[in-house]
Amino acid sequence: TQLLEQSPQFLSIQEGENLTVYCNSSSVFSSLQWYRQEPGEGPVLLVTVVTGGEVKKLKRLTFQFGDARKDSSLHITAAQPGDTGLYLCAGDSGNTPLVFGKGTRLSVIA
Amino acid sequence: EAGVAQSPRYKIIEKRQSVAFWCNPISGHATLYWYQQILGQGPKLLIQFQNNGVVDDSQLPKDRFSAERLKGVDSTLKIQPAKLEDSAVYLCASSLAPISGEQFFGPGTRLTVL
Numbered sequence A: 001t002q003l004l005e006q007s008p009q010f011l012s013i014q015e016g017e018n019l020t021v022y023c024n025s026s027s028v029f030s031s032l033q034w035y036r037q038e039p040g041e042g043p044v045l046l047v048t049v050v051t052g053g054e055v056k057k058l059k060r061l062t063f064q065f066g067d068a069r070k071d072s073s074l075h076i077t078a079a080q081p082g083d084t085g086l087y088l089c090a091g092d093s094g095n096t097p098l099v100f101g102k103g104t105r106l107s108v109i110a
Numbered sequence B: 001e002a003g004v005a006q007s008p009r010y011k012i013i014e015k016r017q018s019v020a021f022w023c024n025p026i027s028g029h030a031t032l033y034w035y036q037q038i039l040g041q042g043p044k045l046l047i048q049f050q051n052n053g054v055v056d057d058s059q060l061p062k063d064r065f066s067a068e069r070l071k072g073v074d075s076t077l078k079i080q081p082a083k084l085e086d087s088a089v090y091l092c093a094s095s096l097a098p099i100s101g102e103q104f105f106g107p108g109t110r111l112t113v114l
Helices: none
Strands: A005-007 A010-014 A019-024 A031-037 A044-049 A055-058 A061-065 A071-076 A085-092 A104-109 B005-007 B010-013 B019-024 B031-037 B044-050 B053-056 B065-068 B075-079 B088-095 B109-113
Touching (some): A005 A085, A010 A019, A019 A104, A031 A071, A044 A055, A044 A061, A071 A085, B005 B088, B010 B019, B019 B088, B019 B109, B044 B065, B075 B088
Parallel strands (some): A010 A104
Antiparallel strands (some): A005 A019, A031 A044, A031 A085, A055 A061, A061 A071, A085 A104, B005 B019, B019 B075, B031 B044, B031 B088, B044 B053, B065 B075, B088 B109
């Protein structure tokens, strides 16, 4: 069974701080997706990383896929209250359903 | 472009009762998914349809859960009879491609079983 471990589980920071959340697995994935889910809504895709070592930037968010395609990180620079939400990573092995981690619940306090 | 629609948004039932959820995917999306998201966890796939055929239902508790997508568009998910541990948010998602495609999620139905 493929598992994705996300850490930390909860994170509460002040506006303007930087943070990094992690997504780790013992399995290799062909790609990894990051979603953000706000209360009462479904997850929304932020980015898909495909190549080992790949770095993608989305405004203040930087996503990295590990060289071995087993892990990923999300770094947020100068966090804002609008970044508050549940960040989920999901691994795609190409021929099985997406596997989601439990998520990191981020709270950015103004 | 309209997103994935789900109804109802909230449902409260007593254990052993039945409940049904409805999903209308994005127009043109052939692949439809039903996920269960228990509080504090990530979504877990229950069933995946490609048009009106089932691609994967390995994690669907078939003794009580059923789903159909008769005309390859709308889908319903039913629970009969419900148990306390079925309390969760049920998310519907759709995608253009069945593998590795971006999934678009609906807002979910929050089910509480008392």
